[in-house]
Amino acid sequence: MNFQLTKEQADIQKAAREFAEGEFDKEQIYKYEQESAFPFEIWKKACELGFVGTRFPEEVGGQGYGVLENALVIEEFCRKDSGVGLAFSCQLPGAELVALYGNREQKEKYVAPFLRGEKYFSIALTEPDHGCDVRTLSTVALKKGTEYLINGNKTFISYGTFADFNPVFCQTDPKAGFGGQTVIMVEKDRPGYETLHIPDKMGARMMPSAQLFFRDVKVPEENRIGEENKGFQLFMGTMVASRVEMAAQTLGMAQGAFDRALDYAKTREQFGKPLSSLEVIQFKLAEMAILVEAARGLTYKAAWCFDHGMGDHKLTSTAKVFASEAALRVTDEAMRIFGGYGYFLENDVERFYRDARAHVFLEGTTEVQKMIIANAILR
Ligand SMILES: Cc1cc2nc3c(=O)[nH]c(=O)nc-3n(C[C@H](O)[C@H](O)[C@H](O)COP(=O)(O)OP(=O)(O)OC[C@H]3O[C@@H](n4cnc5c(N)ncnc54)[C@H](O)[C@@H]3O)c2cc1C
Known part of the structure; x- marks a missing residue:
């Protein structure tokens, strides 16, 4: 068992760190945050330098690396800035689904321009009445000749306000539950397709959320991704790696909040000495460091296992739950170490917390991950 990154992996990690240091400009980021705007300018540079395509195949313009290399990039981005890192990483699953299950034409049409920074993705599963319970969806696609006719609506869809390509989970066989769902690509200019921005979100502000409405939207059958009625398998097949990348996001956020709290504790003086000399603060820092280290171990293990043909929902969900819950505790403790200063935007930690x-909701709530883990244990 070797816990060291390879030279190539360490180089990727360093390159991602340097990119984030150089390009994530704080003033510009506050503007994005306050306007709930996606950081398009930084994204395009990240595409040009190949960070976005880290784990996409070379034939569609990616770098051809694995989930571990991608997790290293995501961790560094989220460590430097939770909002930018989150907004970047959550762009990936829709494109990953097409890269995994689309045919050659679909990969060239949808994934290649995405990796060039020209087009954007969403992934649309959640509905007002179907959050955790997606056994039967209300968004229905009826096959009429060589077209699908889509009716229904989706909610909480990240990037829905501007995404060019929207893989939409539709019920194609209403009686078959999970076994009757199909993924259909809806482009943003299809007649009958509309979106509505959902404002005032607690965090994840650079990843605007939207409701999507489908009113008799006609889509040709060549827009179907994968086989008919296999949509749920496509979703789960995408999640086994994507949820590891979610874990990497929260790992990076926890590390970033820890870095800031550590620096602050060393420099802030009260009662004539630095906070870091107080045992209670030292214990907080030690507990935060334990959580970060454990989250990293689980995340890298889940990524490595996936890359070595041992992708496993139980391990993926374990990493996602642990890293996201650890990040909540670490970011909370970081805010406490900052005292009142932690409550203000300029010290970052309140944003990392938000x-x-x-x-704990994205790509399946903590409770849903625990259901997956329990099912695997009790099988
Ligand atoms: C910022 C943000 C971005 C998102 N982006 C997207 C996106 O891009 N695409 C997309 O499709 N969706 C997206 N979502 C939706 C997200 O996936 C859902 O919020 C999530 O699946 C939970 O659904 P719900 O909110 O309807 O909660 P509900 O299903 O109503 O659940 C409410 C609570 O009950 C718990 N619960 C429900 N059923 C059970 C059960 N059987 N056992 C135990 N506990 C249970 C849940 O864990 C939760 O705590 C996003 C959500 C957020 C907050």
């Missing part, structure tokens, strides 16, 4: 909070 952004980390989204991960």
